[in-house]
Amino acid sequence: MALTYPLDEQARKILDASHNDPFSYLGPHVSPDGKVTVRSLQPQAHSLSVVLKATGETFVGNLLHPNGLFEVALPSKCWGQPYELAWQTQDGKVHRHADPYAFGLCLGEQDIHYFREGKHWHLYEVLGAHLRTFNGVDGVLFAVWAPNAKRVSVVGDFNGWDGRVNPMRCRVESGIWELFIPGLASLVHYKFELIGENGALFNKSDPFAFFSQHGPQTASLTWDFHHYRWSDDTWMSQRKDRSLYRSAMSIYEVHLGSWRRREGGRMLTYRELADELIPYVKDLGFTHIELMPVSEFPFDGSWGYQVGGYFAPTSRHGNPDEFREFVDRCHQAGLGVIVDWVPAHFPKDAHGLARFDGTALYEHADPRQGEHMDWGTLIFNFGRNEVKNFLIANALFWLEMYHIDGIRVDAVASMIYLDYSREAGQWVPNRYGGRENLEAIEFMRELNYQCYSRFPGIAMIAEESTAWGGVSRPVSTGGLGFGFKWNMGWMNDTLRYMEKEPVHRKHHHGEATFSMLYAYDENFILVLSHDEVVHGKKSMLDKMPGDRWQKFANLRMFYAWMWMHPGKKLLFMGCEIGQWREWNYQQSLDWEVLYGEEHRGLQSMVRDLNHLYTNEKSLHSRDHEAGGFWWLEPNDYENSLFAFGRKDPEGRTCYVVVNATPVPRPGYRMGVEEGGYYRELLNSDAANYGGSGVGNSAGMQAQPTPWQGQPWSVEVTVPPLATVVLQRA
Numbered sequence: 001m002a003l004t005y006p007l008d009e010q011a012r013k014i015l016d017a018s019h020n021d022p023f024s025y026l027g028p029h030v031s032p033d034g035k036v037t038v039r040s041l042q043p044q045a046h047s048l049s050v051v052l053k054a055t056g057e058t059f060v061g062n063l064l065h066p067n068g069l070f071e072v073a074l075p076s077k078c079w080g081q082p083y084e085l086a087w088q089t090q091d092g093k094v095h096r097h098a099d100p101y102a103f104g105l106c107l108g109e110q111d112i113h114y115f116r117e118g119k120h121w122h123l124y125e126v127l128g129a130h131l132r133t134f135n136g137v138d139g140v141l142f143a144v145w146a147p148n149a150k151r152v153s154v155v156g157d158f159n160g161w162d163g164r165v166n167p168m169r170c171r172v173e174s175g176i177w178e179l180f181i182p183g184l185a186s187l188v189h190y191k192f193e194l195i196g197e198n199g200a201l202f203n204k205s206d207p208f209a210f211f212s213q214h215g216p217q218t219a220s221l222t223w224d225f226h227h228y229r230w231s232d233d234t235w236m237s238q239r240k241d242r243s244l245y246r247s248a249m250s251i252y253e254v255h256l257g258s259w260r261r262r263e264g265g266r267m268l269t270y271r272e273l274a275d276e277l278i279p280y281v282k283d284l285g286f287t288h289i290e291l292m293p294v295s296e297f298p299f300d301g302s303w304g305y306q307v308g309g310y311f312a313p314t315s316r317h318g319n320p321d322e323f324r325e326f327v328d329r330c331h332q333a334g335l336g337v338i339v340d341w342v343p344a345h346f347p348k349d350a351h352g353l354a355r356f357d358g359t360a361l362y363e364h365a366d367p368r369q370g371e372h373m374d375w376g377t378l379i380f381n382f383g384r385n386e387v388k389n390f391l392i393a394n395a396l397f398w399l400e401m402y403h404i405d406g407i408r409v410d411a412v413a414s415m416i417y418l419d420y421s422r423e424a425g426q427w428v429p430n431r432y433g434g435r436e437n438l439e440a441i442e443f444m445r446e447l448n449y450q451c452y453s454r455f456p457g458i459a460m461i462a463e464e465s466t467a468w469g470g471v472s473r474p475v476s477t478g479g480l481g482f483g484f485k486w487n488m489g490w491m492n493d494t495l496r497y498m499e500k501e502p503v504h505r506k507h508h509h510g511e512a513t514f515s516m517l518y519a520y521d522e523n524f525i526l527v528l529s530h531d532e533v534v535h536g537k538k539s540m541l542d543k544m545p546g547d548r549w550q551k552f553a554n555l556r557m558f559y560a561w562m563w564m565h566p567g568k569k570l571l572f573m574g575c576e577i578g579q580w581r582e583w584n585y586q587q588s589l590d591w592e593v594l595y596g597e598e599h600r601g602l603q604s605m606v607r608d609l610n611h612l613y614t615n616e617k618s619l620h621s622r623d624h625e626a627g628g629f630w631w632l633e634p635n636d637y638e639n640s641l642f643a644f645g646r647k648d649p650e651g652r653t654c655y656v657v658v659n660a661t662p663v664p665r666p667g668y669r670m671g672v673e674e675g676g677y678y679r680e681l682l683n684s685d686a687a688n689y690g691g692s693g694v695g696n697s698a699g700m701q702a703q704p705t706p707w708q709g710q711p712w713s714v715e716v717t718v719p720p721l722a723t724v725v726l727q728r729a
Contacts (some may be wrong), residue, residue, distance in 0.1 A: 014041055015067055015164065018195065020151050022167040027101025028083075034076035036084070039097065043068035043162055045087035050074060051096070053082040067164075082135065098182035099168060105178075106141050108135070112174045115145075119387030121450060122594050123393035124311055124401075128208025129190065129222045132180065139182035140222050142168065142190070144206065145386060146357035154179055155203065156190030157220070162200075163193035187211075189219040191351070196358020205309065205351045207362075209392070212296040212309040214316050218351040220309070225401065228321045232331035232403060237338075239405065239457035244483065245448020245523060245620045248614040249459075249568035251338065252286040252576075253529055255303060256294065256317055259573050261588040270322040274329045281335060284576065284603070288336040290408060293528065294323065298349050303530070303585055304340070305410060306347040306377060311392045317333030327403050332366065336595025338406035338459065339398060342445075343374045343391045344414045345377040354378055362387050372414065374421050378476070382415070383439035392447050399455045407451065409482070413466045415440040416480075442482065448481030459483050460715060463527065470658070472523040487524035487567055490515040496531065496556050501545045502721070509637035512660065515565070516629070523624045524567040528575055533583045541578040550662060551719035552578065552598045553691060556605055556619045556684040557658065561724035563609040564656045565645065566623050576606040601690030605682075612682055612725070617648035630656075632671050632708040639663075641718070643670050643708070651714045654681065654724040657718055665718035666692055669711030671724075675702045675729045678714050683720035694719035700728070 013019035014026065029037050038050050040061075048061040048070040059078075061070035070087075086096040107126060114120035115127075130140040142154045152168045155642040158181070159165040168177035177192075191203045196714045205212060209220035230236075257267045259277060268276065281289055293304030296312040304314070313323040330337050346362070348354045353362040363378040364370025370379050381387050398404045414420045419427040419435045430438050449459050462482040463472050473479025474660055497511040505512075533539050544554035555578065563569060574589045581590065613619045622628025632643040632655070640660040647653045655672060659665055671679065679699040685691035700714045709711035 001188035011064065014167075015065060015151065015165040016068060017149060017167065018165060020170060023101055023169050028079070030076070030079050034079075035077045036074040036076055038072040038074065038085075038099065038102075039064075040072075040085055040086075040087075040101070041067075041069050041164055042087050043164060044089045044160065044477075045070070045095075046090055048072070048085060048087040050378055051086050052078065053084060058086070062371055062461070088265070091612050097123060098139070100139075100179055100181050103180050105169075105171075105176055106180050107171060108694060109144060112171060112176065115176070115386060115389060116174055118209070118389040119501050120389055121393055121396050121454075123389055124208055124397045127176070128206055128210065128311065129220065129539055131222065131224050131226075131532045134180055136463070137182045138185070139161065139180055140184040140188065141178065141180045141205075142192075143176055143178040143672060144168075144192050144208075145176050146173070146192070146194055146361070148197055148359045148361065150197065150199070151195040152177040153193045154181060155193045156188055158184060158188060158190075161191075184222060186222055186224040188222045189213075189220065190218055194357055198358060198359060203351065204356055204357075207308055207309075207353060207356070208311050209296075211601055212315060214296055214314055215298065215300070217481055218298065218308070218349075220312075222379065223320055228324050230403065232328050233665065235334075236403060238457075242457050243461055244457070244568075245624055246289055248620040249525070249569070250286045250563075250610050250613060251288045251290045251525070251570040252281045252284070253290045253292070253572045255292045255530065255573065255583075255585060257300070258583070258585050258588060261350045263588065267316055270318040270326040273317065273327045277328075278330055278333050278335060284607045285614060286335070287610075288405070288616065289330060289340055290338040290406075290570065291340065293340045293342055297435040298347065298352075300585065302347070305342050306345075306346065307342050308349060308352050309391075311397055314598055324402060331403065336405035336459075337403075338408055338461065341395060341398070341407045341409055342410045343380060343395075343447075344411035345372050345375060345379050347377050350389070353574070362390070364490075366428065368422075369418070372421070373426075379415075381439075382437065382443040388443050388446070392450055395447055395451055396454065399451060404458075406461060408461040408463060408486075409447075410463050411552065412444070412462045412464035412471070412480075413468070415444070416464075416468060428666040436538075444480050444482075445475045448483075449475050452481070452483070464488075465713065469521070483523060484525050484568065485522040486527045486529075486570075487515070487522075487525070489518070490524070490526055490565075490567070491528065491532065493564070494541065494558070497660075497691070498554060499543050499545065502550075505640040505660050509635075509640065509642075513634045513642060516634075519566050519629070520626050523594075526562055526565060526567040527570040528562070528572060529570060530572045530583060532576065535582075535583070539579050539582055540575045542579055542580055546662070548598075551720060552602060553662070556689055556691065557660065557721050557723050558601060558607060559602075560609060560682060560684040560725070561656075561658050561688060563613050564619065564644075564654070564725060565725065566629050566646075568620075568623060569613070571606070574611055576603050577690060578602045598690040601688060605684060605686075605689040608682060616654060616727075617650075618652050618654045619647045621648050622646075630689055633712070639665070641665065641668075645673075653727065656723065657716060657726075658723045659718045659720065662720040664720050665716075667718045668718045669705070669707050669713050670716050671706070671708030672702055672712045672714055672726075672728070673710055675704065675712050676726055678700055678726050680724060681727050681728045682725040683719065683722060684724075685722035691722065692719060694722075696726075697723065702728075
């Protein structure tokens with residue numbers, strides 16, 4: 001005859017892991033008559049005892065059920081005394097730890113209040129997994145927001161991934177579940193096991209995990225953030241007083257997984273990247289490195305833009321402290337670090353944020369508001385306080401915990417327009433009947449306000465592709481509050497112009513000059529990003545028309561023109577060496593092209609452009625002021641030639657002439673403000689760049705001949721397909 005174990009309803013719920021208030025049954029309890037009992041569920045144990053920490057006195061438990069439910073009776077004098085559970089498993093191992101269910105409430109009422117309001121800016125210090133000490137006991141405090149779950153447990157290496165062992169306490173006023181598990185430390189693998197409203201059982205990675213597995217492995221890992229010691233005090237102190245608007249800002253955009261690889265295709269570690277990438281970027285004269293998303297992501301083919309772990313740098317290259325070291329070493333080398341950040345959408349992966357507690361928690365329930373049909377991803381519910389708090393706290397986390405210098409916000413247009421990439425009937429108007437996503441707009445304004453007010457000297461950058469006004473204008477004046485905006489209009493117009501055969505460019509001259517009509521509407525960054533060298537668009541070099549010589553000449557002319565044009569600069573990796581093929585995230589850049597003289601010449605010119613741009617105030621100090629630029633000749637469409645000046649606040653000027661045809665222009669007269677001797681600062685056709693060597697190496701004397709609205713003029717030899725920069729000596 002089978003043995004039966006009489007159990008009450010609470011015990012049955014503990015055993016079948018359906019109890020929503022495990023603290024009411026497990027742990028220490030005292031009856032009205034003073035009897036003390038301790039209950040614990042240890043499915044792998046065949047015996048369990050309570051050991052008083054003060055005296056070592058041991059009390060043997062009674063097995064209530066063969067699935068590991070024990071009850072230990074203690075004298076009334078033991079109530080409130082610290083104790084440990086000691087149990088032996090079938091393999092003979094003895095385990096001894098404090099009882100998770102002997103601890104009171106862990107999260108503070110104030111933390112919960114600010115979270116519910118959507119204004120807990122250090123939320124990453126509350127939710128997630130944190131090494132803590134309670135009542136002298138070391139362990140890990142787990143906390144997760146899942147208001148619609150019927151039960152949540154912590155599962156991991158430490159409990160055999162058994163959801164019965166460590167069910168959590170629900171703080172019903174907030175929907176947060178919490179549990180302190182003694183004895184755990186750093187590098188423990190874990191997840192949350194939930195039961196949804198419909199009874200479905202599923203596991204989720206921790207949305208606030210500091211460290212995660214990647215690819216098909218999706219466990220979160222505990223991590224101690226308190227070991228790393230920063231060495232960038234000088235950089236951080238100077239940053240807060242630096243005005244990026246008046247400083248040189250030349251950004252090298254990098255995909256860490258494919259910049260360079262080892263034999264067999266192995267990605268570089270964060271430390272290897274620090275050893276190799278930082279000196280390379282520094283040598284080329286860039287001021288910042290922009291990293292395509294480093295937050296943990298499951299699918300390599302998303303390039304990081306489908307984020308799975310918002311608070312964890314990807315473990316593809318190392319652990320969180322090794323990424324901190326990478327940033328630290330960038331700062332010590334004088335390089336800023338910008339990260340791409342993706343609050344516009346998130347993937348549907350089962351382990352991630354999608355239907356996190358069995359309901360549409362982070363996303364909108366209505367697919368007309370909660371799903372990007374084109375991308376197959378979900379859209380955050382920006383109108384929900386807790387979701388908005390999650391995202392803003394995440395941005396602040398990267399700035400605070402990783403000393404990041406700037407955040408480039410991806411796909412802003414997809415957030416601010418409710419009808420983005422949707423047909424009629426596929427979207428829901430706002431409360432005024434319009435197409436603007438009012439909640440997303442408010443979210444971005446709050447995001448930028450909080451980031452700038454707490455971290456002066458950083459850069460908040462919008463990738464926004466429409467004509468929405470005031471993207472990089474202050475919140476106080478009705479703007480979105482970003483510091484900078486990618487100039488997608490300039491990029492599209494100039495690339496269309498450059499892809500034309502030179503003989504046809506005179507019919508498209510306006511595409512080369514149009515950007516100056518709106519150059520100061522926003523604080524623009526001129527970008528040639530990863531998006532322009534994938535999906536059949538060709539590499540930058542291969543976009544250029546003509547034979548091999550003309551392709552290189554066109555590209556050198558284009559880059560020099562870009563660096564002289566008002567606006568900060570961004571260039572994607574590989575574009576500086578003239579890679580022939582498109583970017584492929586699965587393999588290294590084609591570094592072998594540098595055996596070719598033209599490729600080395602192009603790289604050398606990019607280096608010189610950066611140094612000229614950084615050292616010459618007229619080329620950067622008034623990037624966002626109309627007084628820093630004026631046209632000398634914008635209308636010479638017949639010759640596809642244009643000239644302009646750049647001026648710094650003290651009046652020092654650079655003069656630029658661009659020849660977009662392969663026809664040399666000897667004796668070209670260009671107006672200048674003052675008499676004197678003029679020298680050539682840069683010539684994209686110089687022989688050491690791989691050009692023909694036509695130019696003005698001897699310099700020239702200004703003549704008192706008024707020209708192009710200026711009282712003086714110089715005669716310049718303008719090489720074929722070239723940009724020339726002059727300055728009074």
